Each structure stands twice: as structure tokens, then as C-alpha cells.
Amino acid sequence: xxxxxxxxxxxxxxxxxxxxxxxxxxxxxxxxxxxxxxxxxxxxxxxxxxxxxxxxxxxxxxxxxxxxxxxxxxxxxxxxxxxxxxxxxxxxxxxxxxxxxxxxxxxxxxxxxxxxxxxxxxxxxxxxxxxxxxxxxxxxxxxxxxxxxxxxxxxxxxxxxxxxxxxxxxxxx
Numbered sequence: 006x007x008x009x010x011x012x013x014x015x016x017x018x019x020x021x022x023x024x025x026x027x028x029x030x031x032x033x034x035x036x037x038x039x040x041x042x043x044x045x046x047x048x049x050x051x052x053x054x055x056x057x058x059x060x061x062x063x064x065x066x067x068x069x070x071x072x073x074x075x076x077x078x079x080x081x082x083x084x085x086x087x088x089x090x091x092x093x094x095x096x097x098x099x100x101x102x103x104x105x106x107x108x109x110x111x112x113x114x115x116x117x118x119x120x121x122x123x124x125x126x127x128x129x130x131x132x133x134x135x136x137x138x139x140x141x142x143x144x145x146x147x148x149x150x151x152x153x154x155x156x157x158x159x160x161x162x163x164x165x166x167x168x169x170x171x172x173x174x175x176x177x178x
Contacts, residue, residue, distance in 0.1 A: 011046045011054045015062040018042025023069060035136055036143040039066045040114055043081050044107045045151055047089035048097060055085030073125060080117040084110045100152035107148035111141045 022038040029035055039062045047055025063078030070077075088110050097103055115137050123129045 007050065008057075011050060011058050012061065014042045014046045014049075015039070015058050015065070018045075019062060019065050019069070022066065034143065035140040036147065037111065037114070037140060038144075038147060039063070039077075040081060040084065040111060041107060041144055041148045041151065043085045044088045044103075044110050044148065047085045048092040048103050048106065048152075049155075050089070051093050052086050052089030055087075055089035056082050057085075059083070059085030073122070076118055076121045076125070080114050080121065083117060084114045087113070100149050100156060103152045104145045104149035108141050108145040111144045112137065115140070 018039045018041060022036075025036070025038070043055060043058045043062050046058035059081035060078055063081035064074070066081075067074040067077045088106055091097070091106055092103075097106060116132075119130055119132060
């Protein structure tokens, strides 16, 4: 696990969530890019990376959102650990398989948050299934794009370097 890489993913995810949060105010688009970053880190660097990303990202998101501090951190930590465990136990190499894990993690995360809020408030808040399924779809699409970009980026960089070499290099002799 690379600590700086995990923290960089979390900082980028929190920054994007904060920058794009104006679209969630009207309620027409719900997404959780911090959760996408947590699952991304968990699938890249294992359960420990997922736990670290979940703890830091969840606490940062809780502090910035103004809700109950710790609920999102605990939920994202649990989801990051579980996603990292699934990613290490099974071969999850393709972006669509990773997006499927992200979709399942989104549903589990939302149910954990609802359960924790119900325990704290002593009443069940109810589940908005359409909003949760919309969030799942948006998170899965964002995760698919992130996984696909990180899979395709090294090959694109190598092709760019190969094109920029001179035509009479030593390797072609």
C-alpha cells in the first residue's frame, strides 16, 4: 500500500465531491464521489488501503457536510475494508467487475448510514429506494470511468513516448 497514493485519491475525491456538490442541492442528481474513491483505493491497494481511505475520506466528508461527524467515516471504513477483502479474494481486473463491486458497496454504504442514523436518533428514517438506486447508478458510471482510465493510461503514455522518439533511434537499427 502506498500511503501517499491513498491520500491523493481521497483528497481528489473530496475535492471533486465538494466542487460538484452544487448539483446535489436540487435533489435531481445524487452521487458520492468519496465512496468511489474509497472503493477505488480498496480495489487498488487492498483492505488496509480501503480502511485508511474510508476513515480519512469519511471523516473529511462528515466535517465538510455538517452532519453527524463519524457516521460516514465508520460506514466508509467498513465498506472500504469489505471491498478490499473482496478485491483480494477474487480476481477483479476488469473495469465492469470493479464497477459492480462499487454498485454493491454503494447500496451497503447507504444501508449502514441509515442504520447508524436510526440508532443515534432512535427512529428509522426510511429508505428512499429510487434515490439510492440513482446514486448507485451514478457512482457505478463514475467508478467505471475511473477504473477504465487508470487501466488505459499506462498504455497511452507508452504509445505517446514511442511516437515521440526519432525515426532513427538505436532500437530500430
